[in-house]
Amino acid sequence: MPELPEVETVRRTLNQLVIDKKIERVSVLLPRIIQHPDDIQAFAVMLEGETIRSVERRGKFLRFMLDRYTLVSHLRMEGRYGVYRSDEPMEKHTHVVFHFTDGTELRYKDVRQFGTMHVYPKDRDLLEAPLKKLGLEPLDEAFTPEAFRVKIEKRKTKIKPLLLNQEYIVGIGNIYVDEALFLAGIHPEREAHTLSAAETAKLHEAIVETLKDAVAAGGSSIKSYVNGQGEIGMFQHKLKMYGRKDEACLTCGTAIVKTVLAGRGTHFCPVCQPLKSKRGKRETLKS
Structure with a gap:
């Protein structure tokens, strides 16, 4: 399972690849990846028209900071993200696709299918599962x-x-x-x-x-x-x-x-x- 250094590395890479990209639509190919909201269509609609402003991290979770919402993503055992052109072939085990207005896509692949995604109103995610009970951040200034x-x-x-x-x-x-x-x-x-x-x-x-x-x-x-x-x-x-x-x-x-x-x-x-x-x-x- 990716641990803090791996997730932090993914976060830094995504901040180079997807910042200021606007989501045109979302394709959910494996519904059980989506944990909140319960309705998959609602998940996709919430993200339509949103722009990724930054990617942050809380523990082993990625936090995609959008205009009105926060997308919380846990990679679990083998989840991974990649940015592709929309005309590139879809690889096996691709479960969620964020289609951007510039013709590129952020694709989430997960062979083991253990990864999760939650969407909450911006910053509400810190007060809800799965982030609300997390402890000290060991690379934060507060970790004295x-x-x-x-x-x-x-x-x-x-x-x-x-x-x-x-x-x-x-x-x-x-x-x-x-x-x-x-x-x-x-x-x-x-x-x-x-x-x-x-x-x-x-x-x-x-x-x-x-x-x-x-x-x-x-x-x-x-x-x-x-x-x-x-x-x-x-x-x-x-x-x-x-x-x-x-x-x-x-x-x-x-x-x-x-x-x-x-x-x-x-x-x-x-x-x-x-x-x-x-x-x-x-x-x-x-x-």
Whole structure:
């Protein structure tokens, strides 16, 4: 699933491709993609005559800012956007087409068909599902060390599942949680409330650094991710932990362990990221 760096890369690409394009009509070829409004014809009518003014992001969601409405789009597993001339052949698995007045089209393709779209009156989307319960934006100025500490300090949840919970911190995702925890030297099974102030500050810094580096690299193309211009991300070549089971840790040379935590494949170094008991003793989780 595209995570924050991939969605941010798509957002930036779309801002180069579709800004100030006016929607003439909308073709919905797979109705279940549209989640709000319930009526597909109403969805299309709401967008007719609207101009895309900017494309923003909230967590893993894209927000197409129009004149009167906001279109919220979640790519899920394999959703992708591309801009085409109207006379170009329609590719398989194209489910929604935004026809522009200049003869070009924004096409949404989704092999797995898990993506979603919602349309609300402008800025109302932030008060409605699926955006209303989202947590802190890790690349926003409001994501300060103090705000992060307050969010997690009393939680008795293991730190990795907590970081994956979009109601606390948005958009980090499995890949980047593994990378940030390694950079901070924190075991993924540590309970959040056991982290010291120094560890919490270091984790905050690691999250921001990891995500900024990933955005700069265009995200990670682990499976099928490409941006709106068909280009793959390059951060997968910089991964120090994720996907490197049994390989040597780049810091200490110890074999990287992979386990399953909260249903997600989890990678860590048992030496660089020791699991500490409540008494402060170090323990090592068996693979």
